[in-house]
Amino acid sequence: MTKRxxxxxxxxxxxxxxxxxVAIQFLTRIPVHVRFEPGDLQRSTxxxxxVGALVAAIGVVVRWALVPWLDTPLATIAAITAxxxxxxxxxxxxxxxxxxxxxxxxTPEERxxxxxxxxxxxxxxxxxxxxxxxxxxxxxxxxxxxFAATVVPAMVLGRASSLVLMRMIRPAPDxxxxxxxxxxxxxxxxxxVTSAVSLAGFGPQAWLPLAAAVLATMASVVIVRRxxxxxxxxxxxxxxxxxxxxxxxSGVVVxxxx
Numbered sequence: 535m536t537k538r539x540x541x542x543x544x545x546x547x548x549x550x551x552x553x554x555x556v557a558i559q560f561l562t563r564i565p566v567h568v569r570f571e572p573g574d575l576q577r578s579t580x581x582x583x584x585v586g587a588l589v590a591a592i593g594v595v596v597r598w599a600l601v602p603w604l605d606t607p608l609a610t611i612a613a614i615t616a617x618x619x620x621x622x623x624x625x626x627x628x629x630x631x632x633x634x635x636x637x638x639x640x641t642p643e644e645r646x647x648x649x650x651x652x653x654x655x656x657x658x659x660x661x662x663x664x665x666x667x668x669x670x671x672x673x674x675x676x677x678x679x680x681f682a683a684t685v686v687p688a689m690v691l692g693r694a695s696s697l698v699l700m701r702m703i704r705p706a707p708d709x710x711x712x713x714x715x716x717x718x719x720x721x722x723x724x725x726x727v728t729s730a731v732s733l734a735g736f737g738p739q740a741w742l743p744l745a746a747a748v749l750a751t752m753a754s755v756v757i758v759r760r761x762x763x764x765x766x767x768x769x770x771x772x773x774x775x776x777x778x779x780x781x782x783x784s785g786v787v788v789x790x791x792x
Contacts, residue, residue, distance in 0.1 A: 550724070553574065553581055554581040554584060554585075556570065556575065556578040557579070557582055560575065560578070561624060562588075562621050562624070563619070563620060564588075576717065577721065579697055579715070579717040579721060580718065580722060580725045581725075582693040582694065582696055582725065583725045583728040583729055583732070585693060586689035586693035587689065587728065589617050589621060590682075590689035591686075592617060592620050593616055593689075594613070594682045596609075597609045597610060597612070597678065598678050600613075601678065606674060607674045610670060610673050610674045614669055614670065617685075625692070625774040626662060626665065626775065627768075628767060628768040628770060628774070629661050629662065629665060629768075629771055629772040630658030630661055630662050631648075631649045631771075632649060632769050632771065632772035633657040633658045633660070634654070635649035635762075635768065636757065636761050636769075638656075638657055642761065642762045642763055642764075645761060646707070646764075649766065649768045649769075668783075672684075672779075672783060673685070673782065673785075675790050676790060677789070680785065680789035680790070682735065683736060683789065684782060684784075684789065685782075686735065687729075687732040687733050687736070687743050687747075687781050688777070688778040691729055691732065691743070691744075691747040691777050694747075695750070695754065695773045695777045696773070697721075697722070698755075699751065699758070699769070699770055699773055703759060703764065704763075705766070706763075706765055707764065709765065709767060736784075736785075736788060739788050742787065746777075746781055747777045747780055747781055749780065750776040751777060754769070754776055754777075758773075
């Protein structure tokens with residue numbers, strides 16, 4: 535193996551830090567300014583899960599800080615809002631567009647055209663209402679510890695699903711996914727370690743959120759292949775949100791006693 539090839543597989547720590555900055559700049563509104571070089575977006579996909587952990591940390595801190603001053607449901611709404619603002623509703627917008635396109639169009643071409651339309655339709659509106667209602671219902675009754683243990687893997691595994699979909703499905707025409715794609719072997723390893731660590735709060739029941747994430751990801755693969763045949767950013771965002779919901783519901787099963 536040449537030295538250049540070895541460097542591609544295992545970037546130096548400074549290179550990883552720069553690629554993490556690329557991922558943060560791409561997936562959030564956090565003011566990180568990193569110079570993009572050709573191929574950086576694909577090389578940074580292995581850091582997508584760590585961006586999820588960062589977004590989750592912001593939500594955890596906001597909820598923890600506000601619970602003494604507000605009741606738990608309001609603090610939970612504030613935490614969800616903080617996470618949405620951090621990402622600029624990046625994945626929620628993808629869910630809405632994908633819902634409009636996948637169920638509003640009759641052909642793959644028409645579905646992709648609808649997704650590119652910035653206007654919000656009935657399916658997208660319904661998807662967003664159900665999404666936020668589910669998140670609030672799931673997270674509202676949780677203690678601070680349960681909230682953190684659930685939100686972190688939800689955000690991490692949600693971003694990790696993008697790597698799987700980009701590996702299993704070809705990019706759709708004119709899709710941003712053509713610039714991304716699955717990471718290098720080192721990127722896969724980094725994403726896998728991040729995902730595994732994020733599940734620590736579930737202890738011996740970590741298999742449950744992992745199974746929920748895998749099922750949601752595979753369901754997304756089936757839907758995309760049947761309805762479009764190619765992946766784009768909106769469908770990646772939709773899969774992200776489906777995985778998040780699956781992990782949140784796992785948290786309800788493990789941590790919430792009614």
